[in-house]
Amino acid sequence: MTDALLAVIQEGVRAYDLGRPMSIGMPQSPNHPAYWHTLPRRHGDMVRSDGGSAANDMITTGTHVGTHIDALAHVSHDGKLHGGVEVADAMRGGGFPDHGVHTIAPMVRRALLLDVPAALGTDACEPAYEITPADLQQAEALTGTTVQPGDVVLVRSGWGRRFDDGAKAYLGQVEGVPGVGEAGAQWLADHRVHAAGADTIAFERLAPGGGHSVLPAHRVLLVESGIYIVEALALEEIAADQVREFTLVLVPMNLVGATGSPVRPLAVISDRSPDA
Structure with a gap:
């Protein structure tokens, strides 16, 4: 008997890559x-007797570089992590055995794209624009469905278009970056989502000249609600195709005790014609 999921896959699916390529200087x-990449062994450095040769790589990177997920260990408030656990008690052996990224189960979940600029009738949110609960509700209406407990919600601001323009354009250190504010984060928490993501460097709104000085949405989601955060997503292609409900496949690296991990999320939809 063919598994129902396998049957759908055999009939045809389309996968959108929501992860950013990792490259030096991104x-x-x-x-x-x-992130840094180098070749400690190049072709020709060593040649086997049969003429074969191999190259290999070495990379170094922070775990919150490129498209990545924040584990519950990433942010504390008043010295406590999610569940009211004291940081001093949570960090053991140089890591976080109970709050680390290795505790995040692989995700194969229903996800919704909340396309805020589409809801507002614009191409992209302005610098430092705060995405409010009303904005999220308007974007939710475009999906034709509602956010359910356990869903993953990805919020598009349109800021992701700046990623290929370099750090100055994307980081918005002078002008600020649009994103979900504290109230918007509470809206997501009230809907009991499993994870929330965005196309910006920090998920939430960054004030002009403020950088990462305060991160109330991180507090609400990670510390108070136990909701994972995914940042620096590539959402332009899926938004252009108006795909707003899909299966998200996301698997963090199994880095024991780490506060986060690079990820390469996939948005998967059926490739069948509606009339098939």
Whole structure:
């Protein structure tokens, strides 16, 4: 008997890659170690007797660089992590055995794209624009369905278009960056989502010249609600195709005790014609 999920896959699916390519010099938060790639062995450095040769790589990177997920260990408030656990008690052996990214189960979940600029009738949100609960509700209406407990909600601001323009354009350190505010984060928490993501460097609104000085949405989601955050998503293609409900496949690296992990999320939809 063919598994129902396998049957759908055999009939045809389309996968949208929501992850950013990782490359030297890509935009990233200055708070994290940069991505670096090198070839310690090149073709020809060693040649086997049969003429074969191999190259290999070495990479270094922070865990919050490129498209990545924040584990519950990433942010504390008043010295406590999610569940009211004291940071001093949570960090053991140089990591977080109970709050680390290795505790995030692989995600194969229903997801919704809340396309805020589409809801507002614009191409992209303005710098430092705060995405409010009303904005999220308007974007939710465009999906033709509602956010349910356990869903993953991805919020598009349109800021992701700036990623390929470099760090100055994408980080918005002078003009600020649009994103969900504290009230919007509470709206997501009230809907009991499993994870929330966005196309910006920090998910939430960054004030002009403020950088990462205050992160109330991180507090609401990670610390108070136990909701994971995914940042620096590539959402333009899926938004252009008006795909707003889909299956999200997201698997963090199994980094024991780490506060986050690079990810390459996929938005998967049926490739069948509606009339098929």
